Amino acid sequence: MRPLSSLYRLAFAAAVAATLASGARAHEIRPAISDVHVGAEDLRMEIVLTLEPLIAGIDLQGLDDTDNAPEAERYDALRALPPAALEEAFRAAWPDIRQDFTLRAGDTELTPDIAALSVPAAGDLDLPRDSTLTITAALPPGEGAVTVGWAAALGPLVVRQQGGGEGAYSALLQGGTQSAPLPRTGIATETAPQVFVRFIGQGFAHIVPKGLDHIVFVLGLFFFSLHLRPLLVQVTAFTLAHTVTLALAALGLVRIPGSIVEPLIAASIVFVAVENILRPQLGAFRTAVVFFFGLLHGLGFASVLGELGGGQANFIARLIGFNIGVELGQLTVILAAFLTVGFWFGDKPWYRARVAIPASLMIAGIGAFWFIERVL
Numbered sequence: 001m002r003p004l005s006s007l008y009r010l011a012f013a014a015a016v017a018a019t020l021a022s023g024a025r026a027h028e029i030r031p032a033i034s035d036v037h038v039g040a041e042d043l044r045m046e047i048v049l050t051l052e053p054l055i056a057g058i059d060l061q062g063l064d065d066t067d068n069a070p071e072a073e074r075y076d077a078l079r080a081l082p083p084a085a086l087e088e089a090f091r092a093a094w095p096d097i098r099q100d101f102t103l104r105a106g107d108t109e110l111t112p113d114i115a116a117l118s119v120p121a122a123g124d125l126d127l128p129r130d131s132t133l134t135i136t137a138a139l140p141p142g143e144g145a146v147t148v149g150w151a152a153a154l155g156p157l158v159v160r161q162q163g164g165g166e167g168a169y170s171a172l173l174q175g176g177t178q179s180a181p182l183p184r185t186g187i188a189t190e191t192a193p194q195v196f197v198r199f200i201g202q203g204f205a206h207i208v209p210k211g212l213d214h215i216v217f218v219l220g221l222f223f224f225s226l227h228l229r230p231l232l233v234q235v236t237a238f239t240l241a242h243t244v245t246l247a248l249a250a251l252g253l254v255r256i257p258g259s260i261v262e263p264l265i266a267a268s269i270v271f272v273a274v275e276n277i278l279r280p281q282l283g284a285f286r287t288a289v290v291f292f293f294g295l296l297h298g299l300g301f302a303s304v305l306g307e308l309g310g311g312q313a314n315f316i317a318r319l320i321g322f323n324i325g326v327e328l329g330q331l332t333v334i335l336a337a338f339l340t341v342g343f344w345f346g347d348k349p350w351y352r353a354r355v356a357i358p359a360s361l362m363i364a365g366i367g368a369f370w371f372i373e374r375v376l
Contacts, residue, residue, distance in 0.1 A: 029053075029060055030128065031156035031172060037163060038146050038182045043103065043110060043137045045148065050128045051086060051119070052078040053155070055093045060155030061175065079129065083119035086131075090117065100151035102178060103137055106144025110137035126373075145181035152176035172202050196317040203325020206301065208332055213265055213370065214297060218333045220272035220363050221290070223356045226338075226346045230282040234290050235330070241294025242301060243323055249302030250319055261299045263374040268293035269367030276360035280352075301326060 032049035053066055056074040066075045078086060090097075094114060103110035116134040123129060139146070150157055152175045159179045160170040169180055207214055221234045248254040271293070275286065301322070338346075341359075345351050 029063055029065065029155055031158050032154075033158040033160070034148070035160050035162050036146075036148055036179075036182060038161065038184055039139070040184050041139055043105075043139060043146055043148070044115070045112075045135050047133045047135070047157075048130050049133060051090050051131045051133070052129065054097050055086075055089050059153045061152040063155075076125075079125055080122055083121060087117055087119050090119075098135075100154050101135075102147075102149045102151070102176075104147050104178075105139045106142065108140045108144065110139070110146075112137045139184070143184060145183045147178045147181055149173050149176065149178040171198065172205075174205070192314045192317040195314040196321040199318045199321030200325040200328070203301075203322035203327075204329045204332075205325070206322075207326055207329025211329065213269065214300070214330070215333050216363055216366055217265070217269050217272065217293070217297065218330050219337055220269055220276065220360065220367075222334050222337045222342075223359050223363070224272070224276050224280055224286075225282070226342050226351075231334070233282060233287055235334070237287050237291040238294040238297070239327060239330075241291045242298030242326070245295045245298030246301045246323060247319055249299050250315070254299070256299055258300075259374075261296055263371050264296050265293075265300055266367050266370035266374055268296060270364050270371060273360040273364035273367060277357050277364075280356075 030050070032047050034045050034047040037044040037046075052075050053060055053069075053071075055078055056069075056071040058066060058069045058071045058075060063069060066072055069075065078089065081089065091114065098112050101112050103112055112135040114133065115136045116132075118132040120129060120131065148159055150173075157173045158170070159173055161168045161182050169182065171179060173179060221231065221238065224230060224234065245254060271289065275289075279286075341355055345355055
C-alpha cells in the first residue's frame, strides 16, 4: 500500500501546483508600451496598458500577479466592466493617476491630459485587457529635451521614441526611472556599449523574475540529474537553440504566432518533467528534444526583444546583451535550486524518490495546466 499512497500524495502535489499555476497566469503584470512623439511645441504618448490596476490603486512595484494585491477584488470588478463604464472610471481617477506621471522638459514639469482612450470589450476575464491611452502635454518655449516616465507603483514601462527610424531610442523603465533625454529635434541615441549593458539587465529580468514558464523549464532540466555532464549538455543544447531562433526571429526571418509558440513551450515543460520520472538517462533523444524546445523558447524571447524596439540599430549589441542576460538568469535559477536542495540532499540515497520525482511531477502539473489554458 505504501507505493500507492505515495502516488496519491504525488498526484495531490501536482494538483496543488496546477492550482498555483492558475493564479500565476490569470492576472500577470506586463509592461505598458508607449510610443513617444516629441515635437517643437508638444509631447504625445500612445500607451498600450492595463487600466484596471491603475484605477484600483494597486502598487505594481515588485508585483507579478494582481491576485496578490489587497485591491484584487476591486481589480476583478473593474475587469468585468463594459468599455464605456471602464473609461468613465478611468477618467474619474485620472486627476490622481496623472500625478504619478513624471514628464519634464528641461527643469519644467509637464501636466498630461487625455487626448484619446480606446477600451476593448471585457473578453476573457482571466486575461489582462489592453487599452490604448493617448496623452498630450504642452511644451514650454525653448529647446529643453524631454524626459518621460512614471512612478514605480504603475509598473514597468517600455518607452520607444517615434520618428527617428531604426536608431530611435527605446528602453524598459522600471522602479520609477526616467528615460534618456529626448530632443525636440532629431532623436536620442545610445552607443553600442550602452545598449549592450542595458539589454543584459533586460534579458536577466525576462527570466528572473518575469519568465515563470522559462524558470519552470530550467528547473525541469535541473531535476533530471545533479551530475555535471547531463546538466551541462542540456543547458548547452538549450542555449544554442534559443540563440539561433532569437536571432532569426529578431531579424524577421522566422515568424510563428504566439498562439502556437506559447502552448508548445508549456508542452516542453511537461515533456522534460515526465521524462525526468520515466527515463532519467541522458541520450541523443533527450538532447535533441531539449534542443528543439530551446528553438521554441527562443521565439518566446524574441517577442520580448521585439517589444523593446530598436530596429536594426545596434542590433548585435542588443541581441548579444539580451542573450547574455537570459543565460545569467537561467544560471541563477540553477544555482538557486542547487543551493536549496542539491547541495543539502543531492548525495542522499532518497534524493530521487523524495525530491527529484515529486518536484518533476509538480513541474509536469504546472506545464499541463498552462498547456490547456493557452490552447483554450
